[in-house]
Amino acid sequence: MQLDTDRFLQDLDALRTIGTYRTGVHRPTFSPQDMESRHWLARRMEEAGLDATIDGIGNVFGRHRGRGPHLLAGSHIETQNHAGWLDGALGVIGALALARAGLPVDVCAYADEEGHWGDFLGSRSLVGDLTEADLDAARNRTTGAPLRPALAEAGLAGRPRLALEEGRHKGALEMHIEQGTQLETGGLRIGVVTGIVGIRQWRIVIEGQQDHTGGTTMRERRDAGLAAVRLLAAIDAEFPKVCAERSVWTTGRILLEPNLPMIIPGRAELVFSFRDLSVEVMDRMEACLHALVRESNRRERCPARLEAIGRSEPAPCDPAIQAALRGAAEALCPGAWQEMPSGAIHDSQVLARKLPVGMLFVPSIGGISHHWSEDTKREDLELGMRVLAEGARRFLQA
Amino acid sequence: MQLDTDRFLQDLDALRTIGTYRTGVHRPTFSPQDMESRHWLARRMEEAGLDATIDGIGNVFGRHRGRGPHLLAGSHIETQNHAGWLDGALGVIGALALARAGLPVDVCAYADEEGHWGDFLGSRSLVGDLTEADLDAARNRTTGAPLRPALAEAGLAGRPRLALEEGRHKGALEMHIEQGTQLETGGLRIGVVTGIVGIRQWRIVIEGQQDHTGGTTMRERRDAGLAAVRLLAAIDAEFPKVCAERSVWTTGRILLEPNLPMIIPGRAELVFSFRDLSVEVMDRMEACLHALVRESNRRERCPARLEAIGRSEPAPCDPAIQAALRGAAEALCPGAWQEMPSGAIHDSQVLARKLPVGMLFVPSIGGISHHWSEDTKREDLELGMRVLAEGARRFLQA
Structure with missing residues (x-):
């Protein structure tokens, strides 16, 4: 495993330039800025040696070309309106870094976790819980505009939707900012998520x-x-x-x-x-x-x-993934991590319907989230990346 | 005492035609409709043998020409927006009917009880609690427009403001709709007010x-x-x-x-x-x-x-006026009246700073108030008028 945390931080900084708003970003799902970020991500996946696809609901999927067992890793790339640069992006770029490091990882940006057009459209589509009728009925939460024309305008009409390949993935990993103050208040740097409430x-x-x-x-x-x-x-x-x-x-x-x-x-x-x-x-x-x-x-x-x-429904995290992440955290920042539930919702809870899932949290400065001033210290981002990679390595070997 | 309750009801009906809105009226203070009603009232006062004045704050005062002891009687003639035909009007027309009946009564429509421009401007002016600086500062509660130009437009600029003549009045009387459901619920027709909360x-x-x-x-x-x-x-x-x-x-x-x-x-x-x-x-x-x-x-x-x-501040009603009104109620509708406080505010509480005051309530259908559908049965209006007159007569003789 050849983890390049500098490149990881550079990729995060590069993604931040798409749809910049003050110190945050504005990339609502299927907006021009959002689609630009998806195409940018697909190019980064290809560069990392993955086979990249943008599917019919906007999922950006980078498939590892080698043998398994494989991990699925990712998060979302669109943002709330005028929101933070790390919410979602961190988990996607972290997954990309795992692939760059040579781990057998499929990388995915699940479309519309932020719910501009519905509930978890991208991850539900991947696990087979989203019908064509659901797409016909979907409307923009703010404007009421129908989804189909927006998909067409985004260049996604007619593309097939991907489904998880049965038996391919040993589990799914997602790194995310905490969106709370428990780590910061406790002077901790890593949260190993026990489940999503x-x-x-x-x-x-x-x-x-x-x-x-x-x-x-x-x-x-x-x-x-x-x-x-x-x-x-x-x-x-x-x-x-x-x-x-x-x-x-x-x-x-x-x-x-x-x-x-x-x-x-x-x-x-x-x-x-x-x-x-x-x-x-x-x-x-x-x-x-x-x-x-x-x-x-x-x-x-x-x-x-x-x-x-x-x-x-609550989604408990997989015991073996939790054990791997705990081991990695204790190895890399002994005593400076904790187990904790995720109070916020994430794509992992949808993926949990099909796969063992695990999540890793890094601190949010002041707990700020869904606001452009959201941020995390660079050393916490870097440590989070190292724990994620070490945890992934341990889980794949277990 | 020659009380003419038919004429009393006719006057009420006539006043209702000024600023009609559905079954109610719309006469915000100093609006054209409100000023029309004040001039109409001044003509009715003259007709009843009173000396009528509209003063610098819009009080319409009808002064009895004969000897005392005098009563002051009245209420307000402007309304809330799109409100009822009786709220205020009942007490003014009731007072006019006392004068028409030959009782030694000064009649007054106290300006702006409904507070379009301030707090009790008319009655406060009468009792000497309203300065010129207060008038300079007063603004319309809805539009923020200053009071002075509105007074000028209403033709009131430069007119002197009246003050209560020391020692002239033995007390002040006000008849009003209940604006609640206590009388209706109790099957009662008259409320003798013990005080204003x-x-x-x-x-x-x-x-x-x-x-x-x-x-x-x-x-x-x-x-x-x-x-x-x-x-x-x-x-x-x-x-x-x-x-x-x-x-x-x-x-x-x-x-x-x-x-x-x-x-x-x-x-x-x-x-x-x-x-x-x-x-x-x-x-x-x-x-x-x-x-x-x-x-x-x-x-x-x-x-x-x-x-x-x-x-x-609370304003207790005068014991002698209450006794006179209780006696009148028991004589005219035995067992169908009660003593009760007024939960709503009225000009009488301002007048109470200078004079013994008393109030009489008639039922409100469904307790509706400050809405155009406000109403009271005609037989209750008529009975209220008779109790008011008999109470006034008793108090003047006491």
Whole structure:
């Protein structure tokens, strides 16, 4: 294995010049800048001795020409709007560096992990979970524009979509920035990911009666905002009893109607979600949520309704890949790494439907993500690359 | 006393034709429709034998020509935008009917109770609590336009402003729609107002740390939304221990930032208010609120800040006027009336700084107010008029 970390950093810097926005980049999926970066990547793959293809959904796939067992490695190359230079790019260029180092690695940039047009279109297509009807129906999340014409404009219409070759890959690896502050806060440099959390997301709608605050006694009121506060306070009190150590839950959105100082809210709409690595724990949290809504409906004169609006399954990382990455981390930065779940979603959770997966985190400065100021120290990028390569080597040999 | 309730209803219907909007009216203060209604009212006052003046702030004052003791009676004639035909108008036309009935009553339409340009400009001007500097500073609440040019355009520039004549009035009376459902719900037809509640209004700002829901553990979080929920739940638990029977408290507005489903709220801004008839009770509620915010700041990692943004003092109604109105109600609709505080604000609370005041409520259908569909049954209007007149007569004789 001949790892060239200077070249790895040069490639990252070169990719950063495509769609530059301040110190970050702006490459929404299938935009001219995004397509430029995909073609640039395909040329880098060929240069590294891989057979490069851009498929019908925009996946950029570099196939290793030699014998296996093979690893699949990669991440995504498009970005959120006006976002960071490393989110996605790090895992793609890291995978390219593995191939350049002579490891038997197929490199892939999975299209549209960032969800401009749907949910994990590229990785779902690769694992066979994306139909032509899904493509017909897909729309841009911001503009509502249909996907098909955008694919045609990007030069992708009519291209076949690639599928994972059964039995080819021993596993899949993805390096990514942490998008949090746990490593930084702990003074650590590497996170070995134990799994990607599942998410269950809910809309909670509470119907009350809009009234003037002056003319309506407390007894007469049906205050939807107050019923919402009581339900959220009950969740705050009860969830700690059913959750696991790393469970999280969040009320990100509260909308009162009419949300005017002197009017009793007639309606409240909340968006609530929770995450955990374990389906069993999430089932307990969901049962608790349902029980608390039922209790609210017994207690309050404002009926509450629970609607599931999002669900993704947790994806545990492969024990053998984790062991290889732990060994590599302990060899290269002893005591300066930890095991941790990924709270954010990644293509690896889709790949996990077909392959053993593993992920490696490097620190994010200040935890900033999905913003152009996102960054990671160069020595952390370099160390991450070395741990990834050593972990890949160990796993392939195991 | 020669009360003509038919004429009273005719006057109400006539006024309703000025600025008609659906079944309601649209007469914002100093608009052409509003000024048309003020001139119409001045002609009706002259017709009723009063000396009518429109003063420099738009008060329409009809002075009784005979000997006292005099009552002052009235309400406001402008409306909220696209609002009801009775809110304000009822008290003005009711006062006019008292004068027509031969009672020694000065009639006044106090300008801008609805607050298009400020707080109680007309009644404050009458009691001497409005300076020329206040007028210079006043702006339209919706458009931001300055008041002075609007007064000029309405033909009011340069007119003197009237002041209450010391010792002239034995008291002030105001009839108004309830703007609530207590009378309707109780099957009652008259409310004798015990006082107008005071209001204290607060902005509560809670500062946290915006973060991604996935990457931030519960321990690391500084969730401003959750801190807000806990504070509001504490208010919900503690206020019943310090409040009085008719106290009310409301969180009308909750603004989270950025209020996105998958982002931990970094900031929460609440508007909270409470009302009661008693300063002592409001002082207890305020002390409790301060204590709960201090406790929140000990408990939470998101500092909460309390800003007073509004305060009006409670105005108890005069015992002798209340007694006269109770006697009239019991004589004219025995068992179908109740004593009640006014939760909404009215000019009477300003007049109470100088005069004994009393108020009478008639039912609002469905409690609707500040909306063009506001209405009251004609038999309730007529009964209200009769109780008001009989109450006025009794109080003048007492």
